[in-house]
Amino acid sequence: MPAMAIDRRELxxxxxxxxxxxxxxxxxxxxxxxxRFASAFAGEASGYGVGLIGGDLGIARTIAMPARCHxxxxxxxxxxxxxxxxxxxxxxxxxxxxxxxxxxxxxxEENRHFFGxxxxxxxxxxxxxxxxDIAGGAGVIGIRDATGxxxxxxxxxxxxxxxxxxxxxxxGRTLIVANGGIETxxxxxxxxAVSQMRSSLTAIDLASGxxxxxxxxxxxWRLLSIRHLAVAAExxxxxxxxxxxxxxxxPPLVGITRVGAAPRMLDCPAMVTRxxxxxxxxxxxxxxxxxxxxxxxxxxxxxxWDIASGRFLGTSELADVCGLTGTGRAREILLTSGAGVTRxxxxxxxxxxxxxxxxxxxxxxxxxxxxxxxAT
Amino acid sequence: MNIRELAxxxxxxxxxxxxxxxILPGGSATTLRAFAEAAPPFDHAGLVEDFLxxxxxxxxxxxxxxxxxxxxxxxxxCARPDDAGLGATTRAAFSSAALAYAPLDIVRFGPSxxxxxxxxxxxxxxxxxxxxxxxxxxxxxxxxxxxxxxxxHGKSVxxxxxxALEILLFAAPAGLPxxxxxxxCGFAAAxxxxxxxxxxxxxxxxxxxxGFARLMRTPSADxxxxxxxxxxxxxxxxxxxxxxxxxxxSRLAGPIGLRAVDKAPTPxxxxxxxxxxxxxxxxxxxxxxxxxxGGIEKRVTTADHGxxxxxxxxxxxxxxxxxxxGTDLDAARKGEGRRAIIAAGFPLRNAQQLAAELITxxxxxxxxxxxxxxx
Numbered sequence: 165m166p167a168m169a170i171d172r173r174e175l176x177x178x179x180x181x182x183x184x185x186x187x188x189x190x191x192x193x194x195x196x197x198x199x200r201f202a203s204a205f206a207g208e209a210s211g212y213g214v215g216l217i218g219g220d221l222g223i224a225r226t227i228a229m230p231a232r233c234h235x236x237x238x239x240x241x242x243x244x245x246x247x248x249x250x251x252x253x254x255x256x257x258x259x260x261x262x263x264x265x266x267x268x269x270x271x272x273e274e275n276r277h278f279f280g281x282x283x284x285x286x287x288x289x290x291x292x293x294x295x296x297d298i299a300g301g302a303g304v305i306g307i308r309d310a311t312g313x314x315x316x317x318x319x320x321x322x323x324x325x326x327x328x329x330x331x332x333x334x335x336g337r338t339l340i341v342a343n344g345g346i347e348t349x350x351x352x353x354x355x356x357a358v359s360q361m362r363s364s365l366t367a368i369d370l371a372s373g374x375x376x377x378x379x380x381x382x383x384x385w386r387l388l389s390i391r392h393l394a395v396a397a398e399x400x401x402x403x404x405x406x407x408x409x410x411x412x413x414x415p416p417l418v419g420i421t422r423v424g425a426a427p428r429m430l431d432c433p434a435m436v437t438r439x440x441x442x443x444x445x446x447x448x449x450x451x452x453x454x455x456x457x458x459x460x461x462x463x464x465x466x467x468x469w470d471i472a473s474g475r476f477l478g479t480s481e482l483a484d485v486c487g488l489t490g491t492g493r494a495r496e497i498l499l500t501s502g503a504g505v506t507r508x509x510x511x512x513x514x515x516x517x518x519x520x521x522x523x524x525x526x527x528x529x530x531x532x533x534x535x536x537x538x539a540t
Numbered sequence: 541m542n543i544r545e546l547a548x549x550x551x552x553x554x555x556x557x558x559x560x561x562x563i564l565p566g567g568s569a570t571t572l573r574a575f576a577e578a579a580p581p582f583d584h585a586g587l588v589e590d591f592l593x594x595x596x597x598x599x600x601x602x603x604x605x606x607x608x609x610x611x612x613x614x615x616x617x618c619a620r621p622d623d624a625g626l627g628a629t630t631r632a633a634f635s636s637a638a639l640a641y642a643p644l645d646i647v648r649f650g651p652s653x654x655x656x657x658x659x660x661x662x663x664x665x666x667x668x669x670x671x672x673x674x675x676x677x678x679x680x681x682x683x684x685x686x687x688x689x690x691x692x693h694g695k696s697v698x699x700x701x702x703x704a705l706e707i708l709l710f711a712a713p714a715g716l717p718x719x720x721x722x723x724x725c726g727f728a729a730a731x732x733x734x735x736x737x738x739x740x741x742x743x744x745x746x747x748x749x750x751g752f753a754r755l756m757r758t759p760s761a762d763x764x765x766x767x768x769x770x771x772x773x774x775x776x777x778x779x780x781x782x783x784x785x786x787x788x789x790s791r792l793a794g795p796i797g798l799r800a801v802d803k804a805p806t807p808x809x810x811x812x813x814x815x816x817x818x819x820x821x822x823x824x825x826x827x828x829x830x831x832x833x834g835g836i837e838k839r840v841t842t843a844d845h846g847x848x849x850x851x852x853x854x855x856x857x858x859x860x861x862x863x864x865x866g867t868d869l870d871a872a873r874k875g876e877g878r879r880a881i882i883a884a885g886f887p888l889r890n891a892q893q894l895a896a897e898l899i900t901x902x903x904x905x906x907x908x909x910x911x912x913x914x915x
Binding site: 445 | 649650653654656659663665666667668670697755761764765767771785786789790793794806906908909910911913914915
């Protein structure tokens with residue numbers, strides 16, 4: 165019996181040592197598991213980059229970037245992704261999620277700049293990006309051959325000015341575009357002639373390039389710029405807006421629509437709308453497609469809705485929060501902040517988990533984070 | 541370790557403190573944390589008063605007076621269109637009005653934002669050359685509606701402000717027939733009157749004690765603009781931080797060709813009038829006034845006196861660098877002038893980052909990485 169007690173004590177000491185190893189070497193532990201999320205960041209010491217984040221919310225690997233980047237598109241059926249330079253950037257970078265291939269910089273075409281967002285077609289063959297035709301001030305979708313070194317092979321008009329976020333519907337051929345309605349100074353980030361803005365949501369048939377739907381908000385909300393969107397169950401589209409009107413007015417900022425329908429703004433308590441201060445930085449739908457979330461870094465909050473009922477569920481509070489993504493778990497959203505915080509939240513009531521405050525204290529996560537697939 | 545490296549290290553510590561980090565290396569962090577915990581409450585109300593009385597209202601008054609001078613000069617010139625001296629007087633009045641507006645160009649909230657005032661006064665950038673095209677179209681059409689300030693106010697913003705007037709005053713071909721000279725003069729006088737009207741409205745609205753100033757002074761759940769004092773402070777802080785970025789990236793870098801997406805530099809602000817660099821210097825001086833007279837420095841110095849002072853010095857360093865480049869934009873696009881402009885970019889970036897973090901620390905508001913992004 166004494167020998168057995170010693171064995172158990174040794175076992176416990178060994179287990180404790182193993183735990184200590186995990187806790188004191190998080191980067192090594194994280195590196196051994198595949199990345200589950202990716203986000204652009206600005207680092208205090210490391211400069212600009214993309215961070216690959218594990219299921220434990222630790223940084224598994226970083227990839228240096230030449231300047232601040234924005235959103236990331238993940239190529240279906242592969243371990244490849246592209247990060248887009250922040251508006252009005254002139255580059256995108258293809259990178260390997262597992263680090264097996266070096267990054268490849270993709271320059272913008274002549275007389276074009278990126279708006280920070282893009283998607284792949286469902287077969288992973290083409291990459292589509294929201295771009296500005298600088299001379300004409302018109303929005304275009306740039307098309308590149310992902311199987312051929314990302315060679316530009318064409319473009320199509322978005323049906324609006326200042327396209328920002330884009331998303332593909334489940335049919336694989338309908339592209340939804342959030343046309344912010346505002347032209348950007350290509351040499352800075354200044355919005356041009358905001359009083360003349362005209363925002364819209366458009367639907368483009370990728371097979372023909374035809375504009376098959378165009379939706380605008382009611383005239384009272386003409387100064388709402390539709391910037392971000394996410395596709396939910398049954399191809400409903402959740403969209404988030406930014407208000408360019410008087411700061412004494414507080415229009416709703418998040419809506420939902422479908423191709424062929426009229427956009428409908430989601431009910432939101434007046435005080436929450438006010439706290440969002442006219443600014444939604446990102447929208448996301450959970451992995452079940454039934455929960456919609458919209459972040460306001462200006463308000464330091466994320467608002468959540470049940471999509472089927474339209475019911476407002478509540479808020480998650482986090483300073484400078486912006487990045488949002490589903491995680492593979494139903495009704496769960498992952499949040500990131502400009503202060504380097506990552507946090508999981510389940511707005512239906514389950515406890516949230518948050519990364520330790522010092523975990524990424526030298527990183528500013530940019531506006532968007534994407535789920536790369538796999539259990540988290 | 542030089543002062544910028546020192547500032548970088550202290551910035552990191554400030555961020556960690558702001559994020560609520562539990563473990564911080566070094567005595568400086570302990571000192572800063574103790575300082576943060578012992579610091580007096582941030583004087584939000586005092587900042588609002590300094591912003592209004594020390595920076596904004598003096599600036600709107602100067603602009604309104606300069607715009608009045610411009611209006612009077614333009615009308616006097618129209619009475620005697622052949623008097624070359626009066627033409628020069630009007631052009632000088634134009635420069636005075638433009639440079640008086642430069643410090644206000646960064647304020648984009650409240651009465652400054654209403655009724656599309658920034659675009660009516662100064663549509664810039666104008667990558668499609670909208671102003672020139674519309675002015676030329678009106679000159680060709682000789683429509684009487686552009687001779688009246690009231691009807692002009694209802695037309696495109698491209699026809700209403702300083703850039704349209706700049707074309708009429710500084711790019712008039714020589715030897716025009718008297719009738720055309722008279723029409724151009726009337727058009728210019730209508731624009732000058734419209735600028736005077738907007739400048740007067742701006743000054744009046746910012747002085748209205750029952751208007752937006754009251755909203756800034758009395759944040760509450762019932763206040764339609766500000767829920768609490770933090771929001772007011774944040775608005776002032778973002779005016780400063782975003783203003784630095786606006787001058788550096790939009791006003792300076794594009795026209796010099798430092799970030800040009802095209803091969804050639806883009807047109808400078810009021811370049812035809814030769815005012816691009818003076819306008820930028822006036823804007824930087826305005827930033828300095830906002831930081832100092834507007835009460836920001838006084839209130840962030842409690843968090844870190846050295847960094848607070850450095851921010852003001854960086855703005856002045858940038859202004860001095862642009863002054864060194866002279867007033868000739870073409871010359872500043874090459875050689876020594878270009879080097880001077882490039883030298884202005886670094887202190888501006890430093891000032892922007894330091895200010896965002898120090899204000900976050902001192903005021904307990906987040907001038908966030910994403911909150912100020914605009915995407």
